[in-house]
Amino acid sequence: MKFGLNFFPVFDPAERSAHAYFDDCLRLAELADRLGFEHVQTVEHYFSAYGGYCPDPVTLLAAVAARTTRVRVVTGAVIPAFTHPVKLAGKLAMLDNLSHGRLDVGFGRAFLPEEFAAFGIPMEQSRSRFAENVEACRRLWSEEEVVHRGEHTAFGPVTMLPRTVQRPHPPIFVAAATSADSCAAAGAAGHHLQVVPAVTTTEDLQVMLTAYHRARAEAGHAGAGRVQIKYTCYLDDDRETALAVGRHWENNYIEKMRAAVASWAAPGTGGRDYPGYAALLEKVRAYDFARALADNKVLAGTCDDVARQLGEIAEWFGPDLSVSLQFNPGALPLPAAERALRDFAEHVAPKLAHL
Amino acid sequence: MKFGLNFFPVFDPAERSAHAYFDDCLRLAELADRLGFEHVQTVEHYFSAYGGYCPDPVTLLAAVAARTTRVRVVTGAVIPAFTHPVKLAGKLAMLDNLSHGRLDVGFGRAFLPEEFAAFGIPMEQSRSRFAENVEACRRLWSEEEVVHRGEHTAFGPVTMLPRTVQRPHPPIFVAAATSADSCAAAGAAGHHLQVVPAVTTTEDLQVMLTAYHRARAEAGHAGAGRVQIKYTCYLDDDRETALAVGRHWENNYIEKMRAAVASWAAPGTGGRDYPGYAALLEKVRAYDFARALADNKVLAGTCDDVARQLGEIAEWFGPDLSVSLQFNPGALPLPAAERALRDFAEHVAPKLAHL
Numbered sequence: 103m104k105f106g107l108n109f110f111p112v113f114d115p116a117e118r119s120a121h122a123y124f125d126d127c128l129r130l131a132e133l134a135d136r137l138g139f140e141h142v143q144t145v146e147h148y149f150s151a152y153g154g155y156c157p158d159p160v161t162l163l164a165a166v167a168a169r170t171t172r173v174r175v176v177t178g179a180v181i182p183a184f185t186h187p188v189k190l191a192g193k194l195a196m197l198d199n200l201s202h203g204r205l206d207v208g209f210g211r212a213f214l215p216e217e218f219a220a221f222g223i224p225m226e227q228s229r230s231r232f233a234e235n236v237e238a239c240r241r242l243w244s245e246e247e248v249v250h251r252g253e254h255t256a257f258g259p260v261t262m263l264p265r266t267v268q269r270p271h272p273p274i275f276v277a278a279a280t281s282a283d284s285c286a287a288a289g290a291a292g293h294h295l296q297v298v299p300a301v302t303t304t305e306d307l308q309v310m311l312t313a314y315h316r317a318r319a320e321a322g323h324a325g326a327g328r329v330q331i332k333y334t335c336y337l338d339d340d341r342e343t344a345l346a347v348g349r350h351w352e353n354n355y356i357e358k359m360r361a362a363v364a365s366w367a368a369p370g371t372g373g374r375d376y377p378g379y380a381a382l383l384e385k386v387r388a389y390d391f392a393r394a395l396a397d398n399k400v401l402a403g404t405c406d407d408v409a410r411q412l413g414e415i416a417e418w419f420g421p422d423l424s425v426s427l428q429f430n431p432g433a434l435p436l437p438a439a440e441r442a443l444r445d446f447a448e449h450v451a452p453k454l455a456h457l
Numbered sequence: 458m459k460f461g462l463n464f465f466p467v468f469d470p471a472e473r474s475a476h477a478y479f480d481d482c483l484r485l486a487e488l489a490d491r492l493g494f495e496h497v498q499t500v501e502h503y504f505s506a507y508g509g510y511c512p513d514p515v516t517l518l519a520a521v522a523a524r525t526t527r528v529r530v531v532t533g534a535v536i537p538a539f540t541h542p543v544k545l546a547g548k549l550a551m552l553d554n555l556s557h558g559r560l561d562v563g564f565g566r567a568f569l570p571e572e573f574a575a576f577g578i579p580m581e582q583s584r585s586r587f588a589e590n591v592e593a594c595r596r597l598w599s600e601e602e603v604v605h606r607g608e609h610t611a612f613g614p615v616t617m618l619p620r621t622v623q624r625p626h627p628p629i630f631v632a633a634a635t636s637a638d639s640c641a642a643a644g645a646a647g648h649h650l651q652v653v654p655a656v657t658t659t660e661d662l663q664v665m666l667t668a669y670h671r672a673r674a675e676a677g678h679a680g681a682g683r684v685q686i687k688y689t690c691y692l693d694d695d696r697e698t699a700l701a702v703g704r705h706w707e708n709n710y711i712e713k714m715r716a717a718v719a720s721w722a723a724p725g726t727g728g729r730d731y732p733g734y735a736a737l738l739e740k741v742r743a744y745d746f747a748r749a750l751a752d753n754k755v756l757a758g759t760c761d762d763v764a765r766q767l768g769e770i771a772e773w774f775g776p777d778l779s780v781s782l783q784f785n786p787g788a789l790p791l792p793a794a795e796r797a798l799r800d801f802a803e804h805v806a807p808k809l810a811h812l
Contacts, residue, residue, distance in 0.1 A: 192512030
């Protein structure tokens with residue numbers, strides 16, 4: 103089991119300025135770099151308090167790369183439907199160079215109707231644009247004189263610059279929310295996987311991971327494939343304090359998510375590319391912190407509590423996971439996040455070192 | 458007269474790796490920050506040894522912002538035709554926050570046919586996309602609930618996040634190559650100006666600057682407007698050494714530019730949006746280092762020589778300039794660039810302090 107940081111900003115300008123948030127992120131990234139965490143990752147969202155402070159993860163990760171020397175920098179995820187593949191491959195290649203080969207590229211399909219609308223992209227094209235643009239990026243990194251004649255973009259022959267440090271290309275992760283088919287496709291393509299346990303049942307996620315590993319093995323790709331999994335983590339010496347803080351910020355997160363996914367209530371949203379997404383509304387409505395904690399959807403408590411939770415997670419999903427931990431959700435003050443990071447490194451991670 | 462750094466990478470993978478180049482840039486940016494330079498700027502180009510190592514200036518500048526505390530970070534320039542305005546405004550707003558309000562945004566139209574072809578953008582739409590997208594970015598930064606119904610993109614109502622630190626928006630510069638009309642339009646709009654003296658005659662540039670300042674004043678905008686102007690600078694205690702190094706790397710630059718602009722030889726390239734650009738080919742062919750030096754298109758020699766050149770430049774174009782200096786052209790080794798930067802700060806800039 104490896105551990106990294108996840109930055110998912112959840113507030114609006116009335117609650118917190120972005121410059122203060124980014125300052126905190128860079129301080130936490132430096133600390134994670136020194137404490138031996140594996141990676142730092144962040145998200146791409148727009149307009150709303152649900153992630154909207156980070157419309158371009160590469161921009162924040164370039165700053166992280168400049169302040170660190172060891173941690174991997176991870177897009178979790180970039181949305182290829184919203185950026186031309188020449189631009190996306192180019193800036194990710196710059197980040198791979200700025201970080202001296204520490205980049206992992208997670209690609210996602212996106213799911214918020216307002217984001218697709220702003221870019222003028224029909225959600226019905228989500229799958230085809232994702233597949234086409236991920237492949238275009240892979241070829242721009244690994245080949246020269248690339249000729250691309252896709253359904254949505256066409257270019258070439260071009261040779262992308264700069265060339266990536268990692269050859270033939272940085273590791274490619276596919277972000278999968280709920281679909282075992284998507285996981286199988288990622289495995290068959292030889293990609294790695296990013297999952298978010300909060301949006302599925304434990305059993306469904308097990309099915310997804312099994313489908314991923316099986317498809318990957320059947321396609322003959324070397325290695326088991328890397329899996330990144332995201333949790334928010336609340337640590338305190340006093341269990342009740344950890345739970346109270348966790349309850350507060352998790353409810354804040356759900357409230358912001360509820361506003362961001364509200365437009366899913368319109369019948370037919372997303373079309374056939376998003377089966378089951380309308381259920382997001384019901385999941386959000388039914389959210390309960392105590393239940394989420396009992397189901398290990400959120401990590402909260404003493405160091406022993408969280409170590410026990412991670413042990414169960416390793417039993418459920420296998421120990422070969424890279425766990426992305428959010429230590430600074432909402433407007434949690436920096437000193438509290440720094441303390442949690444240190445406590446995790448000193449008192450939680452060692453308990454899982456055997457995994 | 459203020460001074461900054463300009464990074465314009467001019468090499469291909471056989472000559473220099475991007476990670477070594479970016480390392481140098483960050484070292485030079487840190488040094489410039491300590492030595493009191495005003496800004497650091499970089500360019501957007503694709504595919505060729507002529508600038509192609511920097512397909513996304515925001516990515517490099519985010520790293521610069523993370524390593525510095527005082528210098529302004531400047532896009533010189535970003536190309537709004539190649540990035541959706543929601544994405545462009547968003548990542549520039551992130552950079553304004555990461556740098557705590559140190560961002561100057563230069564926007565350019567681009568002029569290389571291969572770049573337009575890769576993005577599937579007709580060069581005939583260059584002016585209209587530029588105007589539309591610069592205005593869209595300005596509104597996304599300064600207004601809320603923006604509704605944009607343009608010729609090329611449409612979106613809204615949306616409120617861009619994060620909000621910029623600089624209100625109502627970061628300073629906007631327009632990059633103008635040869636057109637006095639473009640300069641007048643920038644002035645009338647209240648924007649600032651970026652110029653490249655290497656591609657015009659001194660007299661034409663004077664006409665451009667006069668047109669800019671007159672239009673800006675007539676439109677009633679406060680202040681004279683800021684003007685950034687770019688030169689490459691070669692310094693050595695021994696004049697002949699400076700000139701030999703300068704001749705070598707300037708000829709290398711021209712050779713790379715010749716390859717990048719070769720497709721301008723095709724009749725009709727660029728259409729009516731690019732009057733006079735076909736002459737680029739002839740300018741490149743006729744390039745002569747001694748002539749460029751005599752015309753103050755390149756700065757080279759002892760500290761006294763370069764101070765004298767800058768004095769003449771101040772006489773020609775007015776002293777109220779921000780001069781962007783490239784100290785690490787081509788594959789010039791870092792120690793030589795660092796020495797030149799220190800020498801400039803210690804022995805050249807003070808001689809112009811009265812301006």
